[in-house]
Amino acid sequence: MIFGNWYALLALFIPALILTWIWLRDRFPELATESRLSFGRDGRIALPQDHGDYRKSRWSDFFIKCFLSGAPLAMAMGVILLAEPRHLAVPEAERELTNIEFCLDLSGSMTSRFGEGTRYDAAMASINGFVDQREGDAFGLTVFGTNAQHWIPLTTDPSAFRCSVPFLNPRRLPQGYGGGTMIGLGLKKSQEVLVTRETGDRMIVLVSDGVSGDLGGGQEEEIARQLRDDRIVVYSIHIGNGDTPPEVAAITNITGGKSFAPSDTVALESVFQKIDSMEVAEMKRTYAEVIDWFRPFAIAGLSLIGMSLISLVVMRYTPW
Numbered sequence: 001m002i003f004g005n006w007y008a009l010l011a012l013f014i015p016a017l018i019l020t021w022i023w024l025r026d027r028f029p030e031l032a033t034e035s036r037l038s039f040g041r042d043g044r045i046a047l048p049q050d051h052g053d054y055r056k057s058r059w060s061d062f063f064i065k066c067f068l069s070g071a072p073l074a075m076a077m078g079v080i081l082l083a084e085p086r087h088l089a090v091p092e093a094e095r096e097l098t099n100i101e102f103c104l105d106l107s108g109s110m111t112s113r114f115g116e117g118t119r120y121d122a123a124m125a126s127i128n129g130f131v132d133q134r135e136g137d138a139f140g141l142t143v144f145g146t147n148a149q150h151w152i153p154l155t156t157d158p159s160a161f162r163c164s165v166p167f168l169n170p171r172r173l174p175q176g177y178g179g180g181t182m183i184g185l186g187l188k189k190s191q192e193v194l195v196t197r198e199t200g201d202r203m204i205v206l207v208s209d210g211v212s213g214d215l216g217g218g219q220e221e222e223i224a225r226q227l228r229d230d231r232i233v234v235y236s237i238h239i240g241n242g243d244t245p246p247e248v249a250a251i252t253n254i255t256g257g258k259s260f261a262p263s264d265t266v267a268l269e270s271v272f273q274k275i276d277s278m279e280v281a282e283m284k285r286t287y288a289e290v291i292d293w294f295r296p297f298a299i300a301g302l303s304l305i306g307m308s309l310i311s312l313v314v315m316r317y318t319p320w
Helices: 006-027 058-068 070-082 119-133 159-164 183-194 219-229 246-255 265-278 295-315
Strands: 085-088 093-095 098-105 138-144 148-155 201-208 232-238 283-285 290-292
Touching (some): 006 058, 006 070, 058 070, 058 295, 070 295, 098 119, 119 265, 138 159, 138 183, 148 159, 148 183, 183 219, 219 232, 232 265
Parallel strands (some): 098 138
Antiparallel strands (some): 085 290, 093 283
């Protein structure tokens, strides 16, 4: 325990002096006072004083001193409170933030049938389910087709993804926006967002259904090395026909991620669960924080005051 105003503790000598007087005064009879007042037939009457001239017993005297000690002890608690007692809180485990950027393909082929809806519907439903599972992480969304655009900045609010579903439907996009599939451009746009985050892990979840028009000829290796140097792991989910394009698979392998090619909505949901289990949120120990510690001393002081008040009413010595 430490004190913010330790010099206030010097005032503890006052209650200490009072306690010394209460418990040791009997050793100095000359300090005792007689409770006498000229009144009545015999010329005196006893007053209710704790240290008057009365017949004492060993136990009654002990309890009277205990009750008398309540007031100076309460005073001592007040002095300690003025000294601002503090203590170090127990370090807690804090969740390590993971920055996850979804890179979503909005090309025209995303309107193809997949399960009970389109590929786009299945992708957004799975993304929203994944976001709800990963409470405490930061999520962002980059969309791409022929062009690429940051749609949702990195945020811990999952409602932003649910609200964006009707606005990003490829059928409603301006003509020519989603004509092609430029995966390399989408990954670079996602990288721009993640490199601004100085703390936490960095991850891209690429959701696409086609072959990229800007990868190949070693371009995918260059992009992958840049992502790896920025500590960004890429997971790829190919929801089109066939397997993951080899250029995309090369990027995930180099960055330390993995490629998936689900064939239906159930498999797509299991892919996101697999990614969730592979990217387990790490816990880190925080530093011990100095916090105020008034509560125990305040409770002790109020209890002592209450004990003293009760003793004045029913527990103290009355000689008549």
